[in-house]
Amino acid sequence: xxxxxxxxxxxxxxxxxxxxxxxxxxxxxxxxxxxxxxxxxxxxxxxxxxxxxxxxxxxxxxxxxxxxxxxxxxxxxxxxxxxxxxxxxxxxxxxxxxxxxxxxxxxxxxxxxxxxxxxxxxxxxxxxxxxxxxxxxxxxxxxxxxxxxxxxxxxxxxxxxxxxxxxxxxxxxxxxxxxxxxxxxxxxxxxxxxxxxxxxxxxxxxxxxxxxxxxxxxxxxxxxxxxxxxxxxxxxxxxxxxxxxxxxxxxxxxxxxxxxxxxxxxxxxxxxxxxxxxxxxxxxxxxxxxxxxxxxxxxxxxxxxxxxxxxxxxxxxxxxxxxxxxxxxxxxxxxxxxxxxxxxxxxxxxxxx
Numbered sequence: 161x162x163x164x165x166x167x168x169x170x171x172x173x174x175x176x177x178x179x180x181x182x183x184x185x186x187x188x189x190x191x192x193x194x195x196x197x198x199x200x201x202x203x204x205x206x207x208x209x210x211x212x213x214x215x216x217x218x219x220x221x222x223x224x225x226x227x228x229x230x231x232x233x234x235x236x237x238x239x240x241x242x243x244x245x246x247x248x249x250x251x252x253x254x255x256x257x258x259x260x261x262x263x264x265x266x267x268x269x270x271x272x273x274x275x276x277x278x279x280x281x282x283x284x285x286x287x288x289x290x291x292x293x294x295x296x297x298x299x300x301x302x303x304x305x306x307x308x309x310x311x312x313x314x315x316x317x318x319x320x321x322x323x324x325x326x327x328x329x330x331x332x333x334x335x336x337x338x339x340x341x342x343x344x345x346x347x348x349x350x351x352x353x354x355x356x357x358x359x360x361x362x363x364x365x366x367x368x369x370x371x372x373x374x375x376x377x378x379x380x381x382x383x384x385x386x387x388x389x390x391x392x393x394x395x396x397x398x399x400x401x402x403x404x405x406x407x408x409x410x411x412x413x414x415x416x417x418x419x420x421x422x423x424x425x426x427x428x429x430x431x432x433x434x435x436x437x438x439x440x441x442x443x444x445x446x447x448x449x450x451x452x453x454x455x456x457x458x459x460x461x462x463x464x465x466x467x468x469x470x471x472x473x474x475x476x477x478x479x480x481x482x483x484x485x486x487x488x489x490x491x492x493x494x495x496x497x498x499x500x501x502x503x504x505x506x507x508x509x510x511x512x513x
Contacts, residue, residue: 189232190261191221191234191320194238195275196275200214200215205308210307212243213242223313227320230320251286254282259292269294269297270294279298280488283298286344287332287385292385293385294329297319297334297336298336299318300312300337302357303355311338322341325374341367341376362464383513399494403487406428427457428454435456453496454479455481456478456480463483465481466480492510493506
């Protein structure tokens, strides 16, 4: 009996040491799954058609078993949808769960698997409302999980590598795709089908991955995460902001409709340097008089929408988006409207974030 007890104790001790060696001292990374192409299933291994948001987080983890060499992994299925169905309500759910997890001392970082259609929007929203300097990394795929050479497993693996690395602390929310590390403030999906679709067109990639290690080549200098003034802990509904897309010959119908429908703010995606035509300039000025803040952005994909060029922003009490695309301008304006409607304060935020 004594021998049995000693034998049992020895086994337990060896098992405990082995568990320690096999991962207890590794970083702990949560994978929050939201659906998308990375969780998609195609009609065949070569078909371009597929259904997004089908595969569970457990299956995603199983597709990249090598991540267990990098970190202790825990997975959660937050939602399971194609990312074109991602909503502001989903953003709030994801953001609150991210903040809950990152407040735990034993959590090193978070990976969020996400569809690529709206990934840059979710990443930017989180960049403004996450209250931690721990890494938050979004990863997706351009090929469904059932396709030959699916890119999802490698993207997840590299996202975990970034989330588990101490080098990633303080970098803000990131996207990892195709061996690249992108900052949420500048990331943009630029091609409809290509694996290398995500770019940082204005400032360049944050870094790259080599041999499962992140190599950072720059920092994002705008305010984000722990330096952000925005907090959604007690927020259930975000202000309603519409984007109106400018084009040759557009009349003021869409601005007028947005005002009539009770929006809280308008982003005008103007031509060139965010320019509205005369009809919409007058309609936007009228919206401001009705207490609806207006931000000028541009349908031009790269470069800043600057203040006081062809449009006298102070005269009309408009704000200019600078390097924010229309969709990111909408997000920042929604958060700004929780604090102010003053166009100068909103302008400050567009410069700082």
